[in-house]
Each structure stands twice: as C-alpha cells, then as structure tokens.
Amino acid sequence: MYNWQQKEWPSFKYSLDFVQRDLLLFAEKIGRVSGAVEALSEESNHNITIHFILEEAVKTSAIEGEFPNRKDVLSSIRKNLGIHESPEYIKDKSALGLGELMIDNRKTFKEPLTKEKLFAWHSLLMENTGQIEVGKWRTHQDPMQVVSGSTNRRTIHFEAPPSNLVPLMMDEFINWFNQSAPEGERPIFNPIERAAVAHLYFESIHPFEDGNGRIGRVIAEKALSQTLGRPVLLSLSSTIEANKKQYYQALEAAQRSNEITEWMEYFVRTVLLAQEQAEKYVLFTVQVARYFDKFGNQLNERQNAVVRRMTEEGPDGFIGGMNARKYMAIAKTSKATATRDLQEMLDRGAFVLGNKAGRSTSYHLPFLQKA
Numbered sequence: 463m464y465n466w467q468q469k470e471w472p473s474f475k476y477s478l479d480f481v482q483r484d485l486l487l488f489a490e491k492i493g494r495v496s497g498a499v500e501a502l503s504e505e506s507n508h509n510i511t512i513h514f515i516l517e518e519a520v521k522t523s524a525i526e527g528e529f530p531n532r533k534d535v536l537s538s539i540r541k542n543l544g545i546h547e548s549p550e551y552i553k554d555k556s557a558l559g560l561g562e563l564m565i566d567n568r569k570t571f572k573e574p575l576t577k578e579k580l581f582a583w584h585s586l587l588m589e590n591t592g593q594i595e596v597g598k599w600r601t602h603q604d605p606m607q608v609v610s611g612s613t614n615r616r617t618i619h620f621e622a623p624p625s626n627l628v629p630l631m632m633d634e635f636i637n638w639f640n641q642s643a644p645e646g647e648r649p650i651f652n653p654i655e656r657a658a659v660a661h662l663y664f665e666s667i668h669p670f671e672d673g674n675g676r677i678g679r680v681i682a683e684k685a686l687s688q689t690l691g692r693p694v695l696l697s698l699s700s701t702i703e704a705n706k707k708q709y710y711q712a713l714e715a716a717q718r719s720n721e722i723t724e725w726m727e728y729f730v731r732t733v734l735l736a737q738e739q740a741e742k743y744v745l746f747t748v749q750v751a752r753y754f755d756k757f758g759n760q761l762n763e764r765q766n767a768v769v770r771r772m773t774e775e776g777p778d779g780f781i782g783g784m785n786a787r788k789y790m791a792i793a794k795t796s797k798a799t800a801t802r803d804l805q806e807m808l809d810r811g812a813f814v815l816g817n818k819a820g821r822s823t824s825y826h827l828p829f830l831q832k833a
Contacts, residue, residue, distance in 0.1 A: 463718075465666055466623050470720040472634065472666075474659055477723050478652075481730040488654060488730075491737045495695060498744050506751055508545065510744060514697050515539050518683070519564045521699035522676045525706050530557040538562060559586040567680050571687035574640045577632065580669075583680060587673045599628045600671040608668075608714075619714045622668035631667045638663070639681070643688050653689035657682040658729035662716050686733070696740035701732050746777035749829040757812045764793040765803055765812070772827060783816045783824035 465471055478485065499507060519535050531554035538552055538561025552558045563586040573579070585597040600606060606622040623631060639660055642650045650656040661682040668674045679699055686694045702709045708728070716725035750773050761769065771792050772780040789800040804825055807813040816824035 464621060465717050465720050466631070468720055472638070472663060473720060474662070475721050475723075476726045478655065478726060478730070480723075481727050484730050484734045485652065485654065488734050488737055491734075491741050492690065495737070495741050495744050498741075498748050499695065502748065502751060506747055508543075510695065510747055511693075512536070512539055512543070513743065514695055514740065515561075515564045515568065517697035517700045518679075519560050521697060521703040522679050523560065525679075525699060525703050525709070526675055528556075530554055530560055534558065535561050539565060542566075555590040556587075559588075559590060562586050563680065567684055568687075568693045571684050571693055574643070575636050575681070575684070577636060580632075580636075580677065583677055584670055584673055587676060588670075591672070594671040599632065599669050600625050602671065606668050606671075619710070620666075620668075620717050622666070628667060628669045632669050635663055635667060639685070644691070651689065653686045654730050654733045655726065656689050657685040657733070658726050659722075660685045661729070662713070662722060662725055665713060666717050695744070696733075696736040698733060698736050701736040701739065742777045746829075753812075753827065753829065757810065760810055761807070761812065762803070764795055764799070765807055768792050768803075769812070769827065772830075777830075780826075780830070783826045784813070785824050 499510065502510070516532070516536050516539055519539070520530065520532055523530050534552045534554040534557035538558045541552075542562050542565035563583050566583070566586070570579070581597040588594060588596045595601075602625060606625070607618050608620040608622075609616045609618050611617045641647045642656055642660075644651065650659070661678050664678045664681050665674060670677065679702075682698060683694055686698075709732075712725055712728040716722050753769075757769075758766070768784065768789055772784060775781070784804070786797060786800045786804060789795070789804060790797055793800065793803070795803075804813065808815060808825060811828065813825040814828050816826050
C-alpha cells in the first residue's frame with residue numbers, strides 16, 4: 463500500500479529530534495547570508511538573485527533528465543525581471559516558460575496557493591512540449607506510475623491516486639498549504655518542516671500528467687519563502703541534482719508510509735546543504751566586490767577582463783589558476799604583454815603566486831589561492 467491508500471492519509475507523523483541542530487544551523491546561516499547581501503551594491507544583489515534563479519531553473523529540469531538552453535533560460539529570467547537593455551530572441555521556448563515560472567514564484571511568494579496558480583505554472587512549464595494537455599489536472603484512466611527499467615523489466619516505484627480522486631485531493635492539499643502558512647489558521651513556523659511536508663504531499667498526489675517534480679520543487683521553494691518572509695536565496699534543485707538517486711530513494715520510501723521521519727531528516731539536511739552552498743557563493747561575491755574596490759582602478763582593461771573571467775567560475779575557482787597562455791587567450795594579447803601584465807598584478811598584490819615551474823607558473827586571486 464502507498465501512503466494515500468492508508469487510513470492516516472494525509473495526517474503525516476514525524477519527529478524532528480535528530481535534526482534540531484541542523485535546523486538551528488540553517489537559521490544561523492540564513493542570518494549570515496542576509497547580512498552579507500545587505501552590504502552589497504544593488505548590482506551585486508541583482509547578480510546573486512539571477513544566479514540562484516538560474517541554477518534552480520536549470521537543475522530542476524536536469525533532475526528530470528531535461529536540459530534547457532542555459533543562455534535562453536538566463537535571457538528569460540532577465541526579461542521577466544525587466545533588466546534587459548534590449549529583448550533577446552529566445553530560441554528554446556521551454557526555457558522561456560521555465561524562466562517566467564521561476565520569476566512568477568519569486569514575485570508572488572506571499573500570495574496564497576490556488577488551483578489557478580498551479581494551472582498557470584503548469585502551462586508555463588509544459589505548453590511548448592506539444593505532448594500533453596496543459597493547465598489542468600490529469601484525467602486519463604491509466605494508472606499514474608513512476609517507473610524505471612525497460613518495458614520487459616519495469617520497476618514500479620510509486621503509483622499515484624487515480625485521476626478521479628485528484629480534484630478533491632488537490633483541494634485538500636491547497637487548503638492545507640494555505641492554512642499552514644505563517645498567517646494561516648494552523649501555521650507551521652519552521653520553514654524546512656513546512657517545505658518538506660508540502661513537497662512530499664504534492665508529489666504523492668502527482669496531479670499532472672507531467673511536470674509534477676518540477677512544480678513540486680517550486681511549491682517547496684514557495685513554502686520556504688513564505689515562512690521566512692522573503693524570497694529564499696538558495697538552489698534546492700542544485701543540491702538534489704548532485705545526488706538525485708538519493709532523492710528518489712528517499713521520496714519512494716516516504717510514499718510507502720505516513721510516518722515520514724526519515725524523509726524529514728533527508729529534506730532538512732538537503733536544504734541545509736543548499737544553504738551552505740548559497741552562503742559560500744554569497745561570501746564569494748562579497749570577496750569579489752572587495753577585490754574590485756581595492757584593485758579595480760589599478761587594473762588596465764586587459765587585466766580587468768581576465769579577473770572578471772576568473773570570477774565567473776564562482777567560489778570553486780578558476781581551475782589551475784591563471785597562466786600566460788590562458789591570459790593571452792582571454793585578453794587576446796601577445797606573450798610579452800601577458801607576462802608583463804601578470805608580473806604587474808603580482809607586484810601589486812592583485813595576484814598571488816601558485817605553482818612556479820617555468821611554463822607551469824600559475825597565479826591566483828588572493829581570496830582563491832590554491833595549493
């Protein structure tokens with residue numbers, strides 16, 4: 463039997479005793495990230511926001527084995543944020559809807575969840591696939607199953623409620639979601655707790671013919687943002703996608719019972735990891751801003767271009783550091799000029815020396831020095 467077939471449904475039972483420390487740590491990290499972001503310029507804030515929206519959009523699709531054009535998703539995000547100097551043509555129409563969905567969720571996170579909103583999200587996500595009916599609950603009579611394997615050796619991981627039960631179940635879900643909001647009749651004030659239950663509850667109903675996973679993760683983000691009182695700055699899907707096998711195993715196990723302590727523990731630790739990655743990126747952005755405050759006016763146009771290219775790689779750094787060959791390629795300059803520019807940056811402290819072995823001499827940004 464699956465969870466929705468049991469008499470306790472949808473009264474989920476769980477304990478958070480084993481993740482209390484993680485929940486406290488999450489709250490601490492939220493505070494640190496908020497403080498760091500407030501100290502940044504408006505431009506840096508925009509860049510951080512776009513980074514997390516883009517990562518969430520791309521990775522939530524990757525979890526499902528779909529890979530929208532990253533550049534087109536970024537163009538859609540920028541267009542819907544109203545920060546394009548001139549509209550760009552977006553070839554990948556699925557990327558257009560995906561970006562619009564992410565921005566809509568961010569802009570309307572405070573609003574109650576409605577059937578109409580879910581239908582609108584589904585239309586944005588699926589209207590360019592041409593394979594299913596969009597913007598409505600599933601109606602087909604065949605069982606809605608999550609399966610893997612070949613046709614002859616299929617494994618059924620989960621079977622959702624039949625289509626005729628979906629409208630009533632979704633009315634109940636939407637009612638629960640709104641009542642559990644901070645201003646609701648039965649609020650859940652812990653953001654991760656509410657998001658974890660919301661995601662599992664929605665995925666167990668599986669109300670759409672396709673796109674349930676992606677919309678379920680949008681709902682989790684909405685729950686986090688509502689309960690925190692501001693749009694969340696992290697990418698849950700990036701963390702899930704890094705180990706999606708574990709995600710599907712945790713979800714499958716949770717859908718066998720309405721006692722979901724193990725699912726809650728998995729979800730709490732996943733969100734905490736996502737927040738740790740977000741903190742790492744935000745602090746990196748702060749370091750980049752401080753770097754340009756200190757050295758920006760001392761660097762020539764070539765040097766500025768090279769440093770900005772290095773920082774595009776994020777907190778994990780520019781692999782192997784900078785060397786004369788890479789500098790020549792990025793700055794489109796001669797070896798003599800590259801060598802002179804690198805030495806100049808080293809003398810000023812804008813670079814630090816990494817490995818020194820003839821042609822293999824490498825240079826690093828002071829806050830990203832590699833051994």
